[in-house]
Amino acid sequence: MMETVIEVRDLVNSFGDQVVHDGLCLDVRRDEILGVVGGSGSGKSVLLRSILGLQKPKSGTITVLGQKIEYHQPGPSRCWGVLFQAGALLSGLTVQQNVELPIALHSDMPVETRHELASLKLLMVGLSLSVADKYPSELSGGMKKRVSLARALALEPKILFLDEPTAGLDPIGATAFDELITYLQGNLDLTVVMITHDVDSLFNTCHRIAVLVDGKVKIGTVEEILQSDHPWIKSYFGVPRAQRARLAI
Amino acid sequence: MNNAFLSIESQPDSLIVNVKGQWIFDEVLALEEAVAGVLPEPGQKVTFKCAGLDNIDIAGAWVLYDCTEQLSVLEIESELVGFKAAHFKFLQHIIDAAAIREYEEPDSEPEPRHLIREKVELFGGAMSTHIEDLGAIARSILDGVRRPSLIIIGETIKQVYYTGVQAIPVVVVITFLIGIVTAHQAAGQLEKFGATVLVVDLVSISITREMGVLLAAVMVAGRSGSAFAASLGVMKLNEEVDAMRVLGLNPNQMLVIPRILGLVIALPVLTIFADIAGIAGGALIAVGSLGISGLQFVERVAFSTDLSDFYVGLVKAPVFALLIAMIGTLRGMQVRFSAEELGLKTTMAVVQSIFMIIVADALFATLFTRMGI
Numbered sequence: 001m002m003e004t005v006i007e008v009r010d011l012v013n014s015f016g017d018q019v020v021h022d023g024l025c026l027d028v029r030r031d032e033i034l035g036v037v038g039g040s041g042s043g044k045s046v047l048l049r050s051i052l053g054l055q056k057p058k059s060g061t062i063t064v065l066g067q068k069i070e071y072h073q074p075g076p077s078r079c080w081g082v083l084f085q086a087g088a089l090l091s092g093l094t095v096q097q098n099v100e101l102p103i104a105l106h107s108d109m110p111v112e113t114r115h116e117l118a119s120l121k122l123l124m125v126g127l128s129l130s131v132a133d134k135y136p137s138e139l140s141g142g143m144k145k146r147v148s149l150a151r152a153l154a155l156e157p158k159i160l161f162l163d164e165p166t167a168g169l170d171p172i173g174a175t176a177f178d179e180l181i182t183y184l185q186g187n188l189d190l191t192v193v194m195i196t197h198d199v200d201s202l203f204n205t206c207h208r209i210a211v212l213v214d215g216k217v218k219i220g221t222v223e224e225i226l227q228s229d230h231p232w233i234k235s236y237f238g239v240p241r242a243q244r245a246r247l248a249i
Numbered sequence: 250m251n252n253a254f255l256s257i258e259s260q261p262d263s264l265i266v267n268v269k270g271q272w273i274f275d276e277v278l279a280l281e282e283a284v285a286g287v288l289p290e291p292g293q294k295v296t297f298k299c300a301g302l303d304n305i306d307i308a309g310a311w312v313l314y315d316c317t318e319q320l321s322v323l324e325i326e327s328e329l330v331g332f333k334a335a336h337f338k339f340l341q342h343i344i345d346a347a348a349i350r351e352y353e354e355p356d357s358e359p360e361p362r363h364l365i366r367e368k369v370e371l372f373g374g375a376m377s378t379h380i381e382d383l384g385a386i387a388r389s390i391l392d393g394v395r396r397p398s399l400i401i402i403g404e405t406i407k408q409v410y411y412t413g414v415q416a417i418p419v420v421v422v423i424t425f426l427i428g429i430v431t432a433h434q435a436a437g438q439l440e441k442f443g444a445t446v447l448v449v450d451l452v453s454i455s456i457t458r459e460m461g462v463l464l465a466a467v468m469v470a471g472r473s474g475s476a477f478a479a480s481l482g483v484m485k486l487n488e489e490v491d492a493m494r495v496l497g498l499n500p501n502q503m504l505v506i507p508r509i510l511g512l513v514i515a516l517p518v519l520t521i522f523a524d525i526a527g528i529a530g531g532a533l534i535a536v537g538s539l540g541i542s543g544l545q546f547v548e549r550v551a552f553s554t555d556l557s558d559f560y561v562g563l564v565k566a567p568v569f570a571l572l573i574a575m576i577g578t579l580r581g582m583q584v585r586f587s588a589e590e591l592g593l594k595t596t597m598a599v600v601q602s603i604f605m606i607i608v609a610d611a612l613f614a615t616l617f618t619r620m621g622i
Contacts, residue, residue, distance in 0.1 A: 090588075091588045107277065107278075109277055109278060116311065117277075117311060124307070137587060156307060
């Protein structure tokens, strides 16, 4: 029996008449990379926001590392790192300060140690220290994502949430990012939950895939999901680009 | 020396350090203290035995690595043995990959001579961009007036609603209150001379010539000047302004002109509301507590206050509106990089527009006095 780090039970989310999640259940196992896919409006981001306590669900319970998540209450923020879709770096702070901020808030380390650790995180995600004194607005999209990943990793999290990490990156950058995630996950005992539309990422990086359809989750390994005869899943993996990605592995 | 993280055995030619326990982020402070206690004798070789580690993460591994680095600076050999986790290899990989590890010192202070030159250049550059921006706006106003489009007219009406109609309640309330305050203060002084009835003159002239328009303008600067700067700033940050340019729309025409025109229409109307409310405030006190009858009040207002007083106030309104809208939109368009800059520019917009209103008012006062109006 594998250890479960995130447990979502009977989650219901709706906006007006539109029911996004209808009794959704999801288990995320320790040390896996879980890819989350679904059509536009299927509630991927809402699921992520619910797990992070940024969205108040209509009903249902969410437990992360044994701690129940309450809306806008401090969750296990020491134990998770989040890479938001647009990076969400604080625009008034330099790259170095962005990465140092969580360390400064959660520990009483001396400044030099904090500085060294933040630099280390920047190096870990493949950035050179010459970017450390730049502001987010001076960086390219791919660099912003890397800085944001460095910030997400600043507190040595156990769980890493990634919201479309490779969206907006060129294929080279996206492949490098996927490799980075796999590498970090393999070396840091990380559990990764990744929302993605990038079929290459899904096939190459993810251990399991959770598909959001009809307000519920279909979860399984890539092969299991490909066997599914749900119409949306069939058409999702049936489009030419998905076929090509599948052939490439 | 022994503690929760290290136990040290000293042998003739080597120092054996048993690394144990939790080498994790939360313990970094204690870990740094612990490794500071690793003090080999000259000629001793340090061996870190890591088999007893319960848990290690990047931060812990870094402390250990940093310790070996410092020992190597002192030309002391050290080795790490018995690692369970892959962390160390991982860490070494990172540090090998990055050639520059140390922070480069920032450049030394420039000479004062250069500093002055830099400041002058900066100031000149800022001035020339301001003039350029103003020119571009003036040009697009001209274009917009020559070929008015429906979009601009619709947008202008919307701005009249936001900046004018929605501001009526607050402007009316504050000028009404200021009318009351002025009447009270004037009554206190004028009663001594038995000239209580002059309170009416004072209130009606000061409100129509100065206070009405000034209060309305300051209120609008706070409400709409900030709103202009903030909304345009956010649009700038979201690349909406760039998107407009690419679509062949002139953002100055689409965003700046409707706001300027809207405010130029709205502020004079607000001024009329302000004048009426201010005089009404004065009337409340005059009739309520100074014993002047309503009819007397109206007569006195008609006698003391010419239409020219009213126009003197009103003519200033479009000028103030122009100042508020120009400064607000200009500052908004100058937002380039960050949320912080957005706040900065919004503050600047409000402070500068209120400042410029007062300056313009002083100029008007001098001008009108010279002209004898």
